Amino acid sequence: MTRLGGSTVLVTGAASGIGRLLSLEMARRGARPVLWDLSADGLEALADELREIGADPLTGVVDVGDSAAVAVAADRVLAEVGAVDVLVNNAGVVSGMPLTELSSADIERTFRVNVLANYWTTKAFLPSMIARDRGHIVTVASAAGLIGVARQTDYSASKHAAVGFDESLRVELAQSAPGLRTTVVCPYYIDTGMFDGVSTRFSWLLPILAEDDVVAKMVRAIEHDRARLLLPPLLYALPLMRLLPARLFDAAMDVLGVNVSMQGFVGRPEGAQKSPQ
Numbered sequence: 001m002t003r004l005g006g007s008t009v010l011v012t013g014a015a016s017g018i019g020r021l022l023s024l025e026m027a028r029r030g031a032r033p034v035l036w037d038l039s040a041d042g043l044e045a046l047a048d049e050l051r052e053i054g055a056d057p058l059t060g061v062v063d064v065g066d067s068a069a070v071a072v073a074a075d076r077v078l079a080e081v082g083a084v085d086v087l088v089n090n091a092g093v094v095s096g097m098p099l100t101e102l103s104s105a106d107i108e109r110t111f112r113v114n115v116l117a118n119y120w121t122t123k124a125f126l127p128s129m130i131a132r133d134r135g136h137i138v139t140v141a142s143a144a145g146l147i148g149v150a151r152q153t154d155y156s157a158s159k160h161a162a163v164g165f166d167e168s169l170r171v172e173l174a175q176s177a178p179g180l181r182t183t184v185v186c187p188y189y190i191d192t193g194m195f196d197g198v199s200t201r202f203s204w205l206l207p208i209l210a211e212d213d214v215v216a217k218m219v220r221a222i223e224h225d226r227a228r229l230l231l232p233p234l235l236y237a238l239p240l241m242r243l244l245p246a247r248l249f250d251a252a253m254d255v256l257g258v259n260v261s262m263q264g265f266v267g268r269p270e271g272a273q274k275s276p277q
């Protein structure tokens with residue numbers, strides 16, 4: 001079990017969406033939140049909310065894709081609040097365009113934030129976790145880390161990398177630091193605004209997930225040291241579906257509407273955040 005009460009949790013991409021709700025939920029359970037994001041205003045608003053429920057947050061404006069910035073910010077955290085018990089690699093970006101329309105800057109940004117950031121943050125906090133043989137690394141990947149989706153060549157590949165990062169780290173730590181835990185989270189679309197405009201064909205089978213429901217399940221998965229959380233449950237059938245020849249697998253995904261899901265994608269307009277609830 002990972003106890004959140006009395007622990008220090010660091011959430012990247014904390015100023016909106018899943019990161020924001022997760023920070024609030026973990027603080028309600030007695031965790032001390034450390035919040036990193038690009039948005040100073042978003043962090044300050046969340047810090048105010050957290051103080052209202054009695055938490056004592058530490059905030060940092062950090063570009064998690066920048067290894068030097070992460071190293072400096074991590075030193076500050078270690079000096080001011082000590083070792084981190086739970087690190088949630090949540091910050092993420094999406095481009096939502098066909099490959100021919102993606103610029104090299106788009107592709108590099110996706111890999112900096114969705115992949116490389118996991119290395120910079122985890123390398124910064126892992127030594128202190130290993131020294132105490134205690135700690136939990138959470139990787140927020142995606143269902144797109146388990147299947148390729150049209151208009152997601154950069155996003156889906158980056159999330160496949162995140163899933164591979166978690167799995168390799170998990171088995172590596174089982175050999176060298178058995179007290180540590182990892183959890184990878186692979187949700188289908190969530191109503192945070194990041195994927196505004198996407199559609200689903202069979203909402204009873206592949207629903208657009210509610211962010212508070214996802215966060216409640218994430219908290220339970222972390223507390224129970226679950227290695228994997230896939231949402232909705234249909235995703236657990238993917239390994240079986242993968243036994244199909246590629247053409248049949250693609251046809252099955254087409255029937256489910258997965259490869260037209262991004263056709264109406266608009267994403268979150270610059271600067272717009274889902275209002276606090």
Ligand SMILES: NC(=O)c1ccc[n+]([C@@H]2O[C@H](COP(=O)([O-])OP(=O)(O)OC[C@H]3O[C@@H](n4cnc5c(N)ncnc54)[C@H](OP(=O)(O)O)[C@@H]3O)[C@@H](O)[C@H]2O)c1
Pocket residue numbers: 012013014015016017018019036037038039042062063064065089090091092093113140141142143186187188189190191192193194195268
């Ligand atoms: N929403 C979905 O449908 C969905 C589905 C599956 C998985 N996920 C994953 O879940 C995670 C959270 O997504 P969300 O829906 O909550 O999205 P979100 O509301 O857009 O939150 C992402 C947060 O990451 C921050 N961020 C982006 N680049 C950053 C950087 N370089 N350094 C620090 N922070 C950065 C963003 O800050 P700014 O807003 O200031 O840029 C934002 O606050 C992501 O990893 C996403 O890929 C989302």
